[in-house]
Amino acid sequence: MASVRIPTILRKHTEGAARVAADGDTVREVFTNVVDTHPGLTSSLFDGDDLRGFINVYVADEDIRYLDGLATPVAGSDEIAIMPAVAGGA
Amino acid sequence: MRYGDVTQAIGNTPLVHLPNLSPPGYRIWLKLEGMNPTGSIKDRIALAMLDAAEAEGRLGPGARILEPTSGNTGIALAAICATRGYSLTCVMPANTSRERRQLLRLFGASIIESPAEKGSNGAVRMAQQLANEDPDVVMPFQYGNAANPRAHHDTTAAEILSDLPSVTAFVAGLGTGGTVTGVGHRLKSTNPAIKVFAAEPEYADMVYGLRNLDEGYVPEVLDPDVLDSRIKVDSRKALAWTRRLVAEEGIFAGVSTGASLQVAVRVCDRLPSGSDVVALSPDGGWKYLSTGAFDVGDVDDLADDLSTTLWA
Numbered sequence: 001m002a003s004v005r006i007p008t009i010l011r012k013h014t015e016g017a018a019r020v021a022a023d024g025d026t027v028r029e030v031f032t033n034v035v036d037t038h039p040g041l042t043s044s045l046f047d048g049d050d051l052r053g054f055i056n057v058y059v060a061d062e063d064i065r066y067l068d069g070l071a072t073p074v075a076g077s078d079e080i081a082i083m084p085a086v087a088g089g090a
Numbered sequence: 091m092r093y094g095d096v097t098q099a100i101g102n103t104p105l106v107h108l109p110n111l112s113p114p115g116y117r118i119w120l121k122l123e124g125m126n127p128t129g130s131i132k133d134r135i136a137l138a139m140l141d142a143a144e145a146e147g148r149l150g151p152g153a154r155i156l157e158p159t160s161g162n163t164g165i166a167l168a169a170i171c172a173t174r175g176y177s178l179t180c181v182m183p184a185n186t187s188r189e190r191r192q193l194l195r196l197f198g199a200s201i202i203e204s205p206a207e208k209g210s211n212g213a214v215r216m217a218q219q220l221a222n223e224d225p226d227v228v229m230p231f232q233y234g235n236a237a238n239p240r241a242h243h244d245t246t247a248a249e250i251l252s253d254l255p256s257v258t259a260f261v262a263g264l265g266t267g268g269t270v271t272g273v274g275h276r277l278k279s280t281n282p283a284i285k286v287f288a289a290e291p292e293y294a295d296m297v298y299g300l301r302n303l304d305e306g307y308v309p310e311v312l313d314p315d316v317l318d319s320r321i322k323v324d325s326r327k328a329l330a331w332t333r334r335l336v337a338e339e340g341i342f343a344g345v346s347t348g349a350s351l352q353v354a355v356r357v358c359d360r361l362p363s364g365s366d367v368v369a370l371s372p373d374g375g376w377k378y379l380s381t382g383a384f385d386v387g388d389v390d391d392l393a394d395d396l397s398t399t400l401w402a
Binding site: 007008009018044052053054055056058061062063065066067081083084085086087088089090 | 132158159160161162163183209210211213214232233263264265266267268290291292293295298300301302303304305306307308309314317318319320321322323
């Protein structure tokens with residue numbers, strides 16, 4: 001199972017859990033399983049079939065937009081991190 | 091070397107090979123932006139943004155300037171504003187290091203604190219609101235000012251190409267996105283095979299404390315298409331590499347440098363053997379001493395203790 005890290009702002013949909021485990025061979029499959037269990041997350045993760053704006057998703061620390069997007073393969077030991085897009089320090 | 095005033099001493103920073111930290115078959119080089127006059131890469135964009143505003147006639151005598159910053163850009167702006175007779179107010183998250191406040195005040199800037207839990211996002215929003223309410227104030231706004239990436243295109247990238255024509259990859263941190271965008275475009279227009287990677291700081295959970303996702307923000311100056319990948323680095327890894335840099339290469343740098351260095355090492359195995367990878371060091375470690383980042387102790391424990399202040 002992949003481990004999905006939930007940002008603070010979305011934990012109201014996961015009963016406060018910071019991590020959710022879900023099966024799937026791709027990010028899309030894992031997220032589909034996650035929203036089955038936590039339907040409140042659907043509109044935070046998906047915009048139709050696509051990834052919602054203003055969130056970044058990382059598999060093993062790498063932004064999936066530069067991999068295969070939602071089709072990015074996920075190994076069982078991978079962490080998928082969801083993070084809001086924010087301004088960096090400067 | 092002689093210079094007519096301090097702004098002329100900006101840039102032309104050293105590019106230093108890291109013989110001990112480069113993976114076998116690769117050469118990692120670090121561009122030491124901490125050698126700029128106020129100690130960070132932000133001298134380049136502060137000068138470019140102020141020169142551009144003056145050229146546009148937006149800065150008269152005694153002009154008041156307002157800018158959201160976590161420190162480096164504010165310090166760089168303050169140094170130039172002092173010499174040109176402008177007053178500067180910085181909107182800065184409340185959890186930034188003590189040294190940054192000391193330096194800003196020393197250079198004559200005022201500080202307005204934005205809530206720590208809203209991170210730089212909160213500073214950006216507060217500054218935009220204050221600027222809207224005060225039409226006489228001039229906001230350079232590094233997150234949206236084309237002079238920011240242009241400064242890196244015209245100076246930072248030009249220096250890299252001149253010092254290391256064989257450069258095959260470039261790594262820099264993501265704050266405004268100005269460095270990766272400006273340097274990345276110049277490098278790729280010179281040689282489209284050059285790869286550009288962003289090292290993204292993974293802030294503490296607290297800093298992502300938006301009310302909803304619509305409060306998210308992607309800086310206007312960042313061109314995501316110039317990147318070949320974007321890799322996040324947590325505070326533990328960044329701190330560990332920053333400390334290895336001191337111990338093994340004798341270079342004392344800020345924590346963002348460790349993040350870029352970690353990404354530079356990570357991406358080597360996707361580059362051809364013999365590649366020259368340039369990582370950018372935005373500042374030295376001096377302004378972070380009071381955070382405890384360089385105290386004696388276990389890196390994991392330190393990173394946990396510092397997770398809310400380290401990147402701020």
